[in-house]
Amino acid sequence: MTAFTAKVVAARAAAGLSRRTRAGGGTTLPGKLLLRMAPDAIERMTARLAGGSVVISATNGKTTTAKMLAALLEPERRLCRNTAGANLESGVASALLHCHGADLGVFEVDEAALPGVATRLEPRATVLGNLFRDQLDRYGELEAIAARWQRMTAALPAGSLLVRNGDDPLVASLSNPGETLTFGIDHEGAALAEMPHASDSKWCPACGTRLRYERVYLGHLGDWSCPGCGRRRPPLDVWADALDPLGLDGTRFVLRTPLGDADVELPLPGLYNVYNALAATAAACAVGGVDVARMAQGLERFDAAFGRFERLRIGDRDAVLLLAKNPAGANELIRTLATDSRPKQLLVALNDLIADGRDVSWIWDVDFELLAGHVQGVVTAGTRAAEMAMRLKYGGVGGDRLEVAGSIEAGLDRALAGGEGPVYLLGTYTAMLELRAVLARRGVVRPYWEAA
Amino acid sequence: MTDLRVCHLYPEHLNIYADRGNIAVLRARCRWRGIGFAAIACGPGDPLPDADLYYVGGGQDRDQLLIEDDLVGRAANLRAAIDDGAWMLAVCGGYQMLGHYYRGHQGDEMRGTGLVDLVTEAGPTRMIGNISIDCELRPGQPLTVVGFENHAGRTRLGEGVRPLGRVLHGHGNNGRDGGEGAHAGRIVGTYIHGPLLPKNPALADLLIAEALGRRHGTVALEPLDDRLEGMAHDAALAIAAG
Known part of the structure; x- marks a missing residue:
């Protein structure tokens, strides 16, 4: 046994111990331990992946995109993945520890951690979805992340592909020495009437002029151009057109790729999931070996990732889990919810722990107003339950049916007991973990590290 | 009819910490009392509207640079409006631009309006976290104000400029002298967002009345039912205290 192998064995043992002692899923601790013992562990272990690896980052949708890409590539490819949102260096290292026989890595990576992880992995493809304002207290400003991403993409090896969202001006402006695949939406019917309030990137990343949008699809994503310096959305290599929203059931669209076209009925609602599907499809084109019919099939059979429109049955009620972590993502959830005209109950669980973002001011950038008149009863919970209720009050949501619960579990019970129709359970990251833990205790969902 | 006219300066550029929440609270608290309300947006190049309250929020560095010249060019008009009885509320970046300048970490300098005698220089770290302060905007009416701060700038007040309040928990203007924000005549500046007004209804009402x-x-x-506001305020106060 080499010294390095011994360290790997020790770290793997820590994963088992962490799970048995209920300290968590063992999704980051073993990697942390290993990186402490062998700082170059990621470089050494990734060399064993014959097909190299794909890294995926974005403010919104990286977990779903990674899961979709896996659905397109498996079982033909044997993948090494970090499945549980453990998306820092330690999570990637932990995943690599358990990747016997894998030939390709698919890793979702935190936006801030991406430059470091990418340098270590030397990925064959880097998939960049979008940059939205998210947890400024943790990450700093959007421009700063974009600048760090540009330094990272500029330093990618020549053989490494960049897969980027052409509809996001900040991401579309990134460049690399090698080949680039650009994805986006091209459909007039999917455009919004006007730019939403929470748009984060209205100004040209190159010259600061206000961007002009032929079409806006979501937040600041759309067909943009700059009247100042003439930059515009790059030509799309992979795109969706003829979009047909199917309410909460999903979206139908025509997928266009360099390998051919296909009709897709994506079983996840909302345009953001169309973007995730495009990112995954473009990444699959970059990896190669998958034809377009197989891609369409993979997308159509897709299950939701953790808390992203995950449907559950709790007792005799239908429930849907919705992870809300920043204004752009939450606005899309709210907009999709408002298209469901059935009576419904809503739980909003707002925590302000580090993983949620300690600064909760973002809830005022979410258009909860769209839900006014759309919900029967609303319960709030979490460390900022009262603040959340107050936000809804100013948004005209809930009226006298607005309740503040003392805990997330109590909030869940109040929401389940009220009214009729489906129960939407909206929560920030740690609130969603807590909610899932409660549901797991009640036998409703599996603990997160078991869900693949 | 009694009505309040609020001018929202640069809502497209300076809105990083949900500044529209402050406007929403002013609007709702007027309307709930039958007081008319109008918010007038003022962007670069627009004429400065006549208003009772001028509001300016914070933006990302790039956005602040985009409006720097325009804002500095309005200093005399803003001063005249304030001398005429209008109030001004400036938060985060907007607060820094009340002063003479903001000096970045690399020595780059952004000019301010000089409406208040203060200067801001970036420090090596950002001061981030929940914050609570005691203040007395109206003599004899002490208030506690709660929220969140996130700034690299260290602000120092000139002689004779009072801070808005004393820090109970958090960093405040510069993390050293215990002061937070500035209060000079009818101008109020603060680093506290969250947004500022929803969880601090007493401050919102005071500004509306003034x-x-x-x-x-x-x-x-008229008093309003502020039970939720009170609960949110108290929860934030407890969180700031750790």
Whole structure:
């Protein structure tokens, strides 16, 4: 046994111990331990992946995109993945520890951690979805992340592909020495009437002029151009057109790729999931070996990732889990919810722990107003339950049916007991973990590290 | 009819910490009392509207640079409006631009309006976290204000400029002298967002009453049901205290 192998064995043992002692899923601790013992562990272990690896980052949708890409590539490819949102260096290292026989890595990576992880992995493809304002207290400003991403993409090896969202001006402006695949939406019917309030990137990343949008699809994503310096959305290599929203059931669209076209009925609602599907499809084109019919099939059979429109049955009620972590993502959830005209109950669980973002001011950038008149009863919970209720009050949501619960579990019970129709359970990251833990205790969902 | 006119300066550029929440609270608290309300947006190049309260929020560095010249060019008009009885509330970046300048970490300098005698220089770290302060905007009416701060700038007040309040928990203007924000005549500046006004309804009402005073004399505001606001305030206060 080499010294390095011994360290790997020790770290793997820590994963088992962490799970048995209920300290968590063992999704980051073993990697942390290993990186402490062998700082170059990621470089050494990734060399064993014959097909190299794909890294995926974005403010919104990286977990779903990674899961979709896996659905397109498996079982033909044997993948090494970090499945549980453990998306820092330690999570990637932990995943690599358990990747016997894998030939390709698919890793979702935190936006801030991406430059470091990418340098270590030397990925064959880097998939960049979008940059939205998210947890400024943790990450700093959007421009700063974009600048760090540009330094990272500029330093990618020549053989490494960049897969980027052409509809996001900040991401579309990134460049690399090698080949680039650009994805986006091209459909007039999917455009919004006007730019939403929470748009984060209205100004040209190159010259600061206000961007002009032929079409806006979501937040600041759309067909943009700059009247100042003439930059515009790059030509799309992979795109969706003829979009047909199917309410909460999903979206139908025509997928266009360099390998051919296909009709897709994506079983996840909302345009953001169309973007995730495009990112995954473009990444699959970059990896190669998958034809377009197989891609369409993979997308159509897709299950939701953790808390992203995950449907559950709790007792005799239908429930849907919705992870809300920043204004752009939450606005899309709210907009999709408002298209469901059935009576419904809503739980909003707002925590302000580090993983949620300690600064909760973002809830005022979410258009909860769209839900006014759309919900029967609303319960709030979490460390900022009262603040959340107050936000809804100013948004005209809930009226006298607005309740503040003392805990997330109590909030869940109040929401389940009220009214009729489906129960939407909206929560920030740690609130969603807590909610899932409660549901797991009640036998409703599996603990997160078991869900693949 | 009694009505409040608020001018929202650069809502497209300076809105990083949900500044529209402050406007939403002013609007709702007026309307709930039958007081008319108008928010008038003022962007670069627009004429400065006549208003009872001028509001300016914070933006990302790039956005602040985009409006720097325009704002600095308005200093005399803003001063005249304030001398005429209007109030001004400036938060985060907007607060820094009340002063003479903001000096970045690399020595780059952004000019301010000089409406208040203060200067800001970036420090090596950002001061981030929940914050609570004690203040007395109206003599004899002490208030606790809670929220969140996130700034690299260290602000120092000139002689004779009072801080808005004393820090209970958090960093405040510069992390050293215990002061937070600035209060000079009818101008209030603060680093506290969250947004500032929803969780601090007493401060919101005080600003509404004072600003109404410009055209409507003394206005007694009817009390509102502030139970949720009070709970949110108290929870934030407890979180700031750790």
